[in-house]
Amino acid sequence: MKVYRGKKSYGGVGGQRIVVRDNGEEYPLEHIERHSPKGFNWGYEGSGPADSALAILTDCLGMDKANQLYQLFKREFVASWGEEWSITQQEILEWVKKQKKTGAS
Secondary structure, rough: OEEEEEOOOOOOOOOEEEEEEOOEEEEEEOOOOOOOOOOOOOOOOOOOHHHHHHHHHHHOOHHHHHHHHHHHHHOOOHHOOOEEEEHHHHHHHHHHHHHHHHHOO
């Protein structure tokens, strides 16, 4: 099961890294630049958090589903994350199921 983790870098202005741990392997999540040329960020509702949400959901669910849900995921999760955070693939999948029940996806 994948685990996504983030930790604010020095300065805390864009360019944060998100790391994915999957079956004992760890790799940096690739930034999909849609809103933020400065890269990932979190803790507010802006362009960096939007790109963080998009990249996480794309890795977890694929681009089509991510395109449908990333702004909602940003508001419900990414905007409230602090300096360090983690979220599991299972937590994301459970959230997606709830969205289907409410008609959000």
